[in-house]
Amino acid sequence: MTALILDNVCKSFGEVEVLKNINLTVEDGEFVVFVGPSGCGKSTLLRVIAGLEDATKGTVQIGERMVNAIPPAKRGIAMVFQSYALYPHLSVAGNMGLGLKQEKTPKDEIIKRVGEAARMLSLTEYLDRRPSELSGGQRQRVAIGRAIVRKPDLFLFDEPLSNLDAALRMNTRIEIANLHRQLAASMIYVTHDQTEAMTLADKIVVLRDGQVEQVGAPMELYNNPANQFVAGFLGAPSMNFLRHGENSLGIRPEHIQLAETGLSARVTHVERLGGETNAILVTEHDEPITVRFFGQHNIAVGEAVHLTWDAANQFMFNAAGERI
Amino acid sequence: MNSARTALSRKIAVHAVLITYVVIALFPVFVILINSFKTRRAIFREPLALPNADSFTWEGYQTVLNQGDFLQYFQNSFVVTVVSLFFILLFGAMAAFALAEYRFKGNTVMGLYLALGIMIPIRIGTVAILDLMVQTGLVNTLMALILVYTAQGLPLAVFILSEFMQQVSDDLKNAGRIDGLNEYTIFFKLVLPLMRPAMATVAVFNMIPIWNDLWFPLILAPAESVKTLTLGSQVFIGQYVTNWNAVLAALGLAIIPVIILYTLFSRQLIRGITSGAVK
Numbered sequence: 001m002t003a004l005i006l007d008n009v010c011k012s013f014g015e016v017e018v019l020k021n022i023n024l025t026v027e028d029g030e031f032v033v034f035v036g037p038s039g040c041g042k043s044t045l046l047r048v049i050a051g052l053e054d055a056t057k058g059t060v061q062i063g064e065r066m067v068n069a070i071p072p073a074k075r076g077i078a079m080v081f082q083s084y085a086l087y088p089h090l091s092v093a094g095n096m097g098l099g100l101k102q103e104k105t106p107k108d109e110i111i112k113r114v115g116e117a118a119r120m121l122s123l124t125e126y127l128d129r130r131p132s133e134l135s136g137g138q139r140q141r142v143a144i145g146r147a148i149v150r151k152p153d154l155f156l157f158d159e160p161l162s163n164l165d166a167a168l169r170m171n172t173r174i175e176i177a178n179l180h181r182q183l184a185a186s187m188i189y190v191t192h193d194q195t196e197a198m199t200l201a202d203k204i205v206v207l208r209d210g211q212v213e214q215v216g217a218p219m220e221l222y223n224n225p226a227n228q229f230v231a232g233f234l235g236a237p238s239m240n241f242l243r244h245g246e247n248s249l250g251i252r253p254e255h256i257q258l259a260e261t262g263l264s265a266r267v268t269h270v271e272r273l274g275g276e277t278n279a280i281l282v283t284e285h286d287e288p289i290t291v292r293f294f295g296q297h298n299i300a301v302g303e304a305v306h307l308t309w310d311a312a313n314q315f316m317f318n319a320a321g322e323r324i
Numbered sequence: 325m326n327s328a329r330t331a332l333s334r335k336i337a338v339h340a341v342l343i344t345y346v347v348i349a350l351f352p353v354f355v356i357l358i359n360s361f362k363t364r365r366a367i368f369r370e371p372l373a374l375p376n377a378d379s380f381t382w383e384g385y386q387t388v389l390n391q392g393d394f395l396q397y398f399q400n401s402f403v404v405t406v407v408s409l410f411f412i413l414l415f416g417a418m419a420a421f422a423l424a425e426y427r428f429k430g431n432t433v434m435g436l437y438l439a440l441g442i443m444i445p446i447r448i449g450t451v452a453i454l455d456l457m458v459q460t461g462l463v464n465t466l467m468a469l470i471l472v473y474t475a476q477g478l479p480l481a482v483f484i485l486s487e488f489m490q491q492v493s494d495d496l497k498n499a500g501r502i503d504g505l506n507e508y509t510i511f512f513k514l515v516l517p518l519m520r521p522a523m524a525t526v527a528v529f530n531m532i533p534i535w536n537d538l539w540f541p542l543i544l545a546p547a548e549s550v551k552t553l554t555l556g557s558q559v560f561i562g563q564y565v566t567n568w569n570a571v572l573a574a575l576g577l578a579i580i581p582v583i584i585l586y587t588l589f590s591r592q593l594i595r596g597i598t599s600g601a602v603k
Binding site: 013047052079082085089099103146 | 493495502514518
C-alpha cells in the first residue's frame with residue numbers, strides 16, 4: 001500500500017506559482033524528507049498534503065482515499081509544527097488528547113493513549129503542567145506526542161527542530177528516528193537543513209522554486225546528483241565548483257588531496273574542528289575552493305599548495321546546471 | 325557604586341516626571357471632589373480650599389440622590405457602556421479575524437472600508453441616524469445608543485485588532501484545524517485569549533467617550549427612563565442658575581464606575597503595552 005500519492009499538484013497564490021506539477025509517491029512506513037532553500041515551496045507542499053491549503057490543480061491521495069475535498073482533521077494525518085503550536089490554555093495531557101476528544105474517542109481510551117505516548121517521550125511527570133511551564137525541548141516532545149496519540153496514517157513534520165539549540169536538536173533528531181522505527185509509520189518531514197535530511201530520510205525530495213529537482217535515497221543523491229543544485233545543496237561543506245570552459249566541474253571537499261603537482265592554490269583560512277580540518281583556499285584562477293582533511297592537519301594560512309583529485313570523483317555540469 | 329548612584333538619580337528623575345504628570349492629570353478630579361462637598365458660597369469664595377467645618381455639606385449629593393432618578397441614570401449609562409463595549413469587542417475581533425485569516429476577494433478593500441470610519445466622525449451623520457431611529461421606532465431606547473456607539477467604536481477596534489491578529493501564530497490555528505476544531509472554537513478558545521491585551525486597549529479607548537457622551541443621549545434618548553448620567557446631570561445646569569453643588573456631586577459619582585471598569589481592564593492593558601518589549 002502507498003501512504004501518499006501526489007499527482008500533478010500545483011499551487012498558486014494569485015499570479016505566483018508556488019508549486020509546479022509535483023508528482024510524488026510515499027510508500028507505507030517510509031520516512032520522506034522535503035529539503036530545499038527557504039521559499040522553495042516545501043512548507044506549502046506540506047500544507048497542501050495536510051489540507052491547510054487547497055491545491056490549485058492535481059490530486060492528493062492519502063492511503064486509499066482521495067482527500068482533496070476532505071478537511072485536515074479527517075485526512076488521517078497529524079502534524080508537528082516548528083513553533084510547537086501548543087494550546088496555551090490546556091495542560092500537556094489536554095494538548096495531547098484534544099484531537100481524540102474531538103473525534104469522540106471514549107475517555108479511558110484517550111487516557112490510555114496519552115499515557116502511552118507520554119511514556120514513549122518521557123513526559124509522564126509533566127502531564128498536568130501547562131505548556132508555559134515547559135522547556136523548548138519538552139514542548140516539542142508534547143507536540144510530537146500530540147501527533148502520536150492520534151495514530152495517524154501519515155505524520156507531517158514542519159521544521160520541528162529549527163527552534164531548538166544545537167545539542168537538543170541532535171538528541172531530538174535521534175528521538176524522531178527511533179520513533180519512526182518503533183511506530184513504523186509513514187512520515188513526511190520538511191527541513192532546510194541538509195544534515196537532518198541526510199540523517200533521517202529513507203528518501204529525500206529536493207525542491208527548488210516549486211519543482212522537484214531530484215528524488216532518491218540520501219547516498220544516491222550524494223553520490224549521483226542529477227544537477228548542480230542538488231550537488232551543491234547536499235553535503236557540508238558543500239561541493240566545490242570550478243570553471244571548466246562553458247561547463248563547471250564539481251568536486252567534493254573530501255575528495256581533494258594535497259600533492260606535489262596539480263592545481264596550485266593558496267590557503268586563506270583554516271577551520272580546525274578536531275575530528276576534521278577544513279581549509280579554504282584560492283586557486284590560481286582566483287576561485288575559492290574548500291578542502292576537507294580528516295583528523296588534525298597542520299596546514300597554515302598563506303601556504304601555497306598543489307591540489308589533486310581522482311577524476312572518478314568529479315562531476316561535470318553544463319551552463320544550465322545539468323549533469324553531463 | 326557610581327552606576328548605582330546614576331541608576332538612583334535616574335529613577336528619581338523618572339518618578340519626578342511621572343508624579344508631576346499624575347498631579348496635573350488628577351488635579352481637575354481633585355477640584356471636583358473637594359468642591360462637591362462644599363456649600364455653593366464656599367465653592368465660589370475659595371474654589372481650591374478643602375472643605376472645613378464651616379463649608380462642609382452633603383447638600384450636593386443629597387440633591388443628586390433625591391432629585392431625578394439618579395440610580396436609573398447610572399444604570400442606563402452602565403448598560404449602554406458595557407453592552408456597547410461588548411459588541412465592539414466581539415464584532416471588532418470577529419471582523420479582524422476574518423480580515424487577517426481568510427484570503428478572499430476584496431479583503432484589502434474591505435479592511436480599508438472598515439478603517440475609513442476612523443476618519444469620518446459619526447456625528448456628521450446625526451440627522452440621518454435620528455431619521456433612521458425614528459423610522460425603526462428606536463428613539464428613546466438604550467438600544468439606539470448601543471447601536472450608535474457600536475458603530476462608532478468598530479472602525480478603530482477592527483484596525484487595532486487586525487494588527488494584533490496578524491501576530492497570532494498560524495501554526496496554532498492550523499494545529500487546531502488538524503485536531504478537528506471548527507473555526508468558531510479556534511477563534512474563541514485559541515485566538516481570543518491571546519488577544520486579551522489588545523482587547524483591553526480597545527475597551528479603554530472606547531469606554532471613556534461612550535460614558536461621557538452627551539450628544540447622542542440628548543438627541544436619541546432624552547426620555548426620563550433612558551437618560552444617561554451625563555445627560556441627567558444637565559438638569560442642574562440652568563440657563564440662569566447652575567446648581568454647582570449638584571453638578572459636581574453628580575460628576576464625582578460618575579467617576580466611580582469608570583474607575584472600576586478601568587481597573588478591570590488595566591492589568592491587561594499594561595500587559596498589552598509591554599508585550600512587545602518583553603518578547
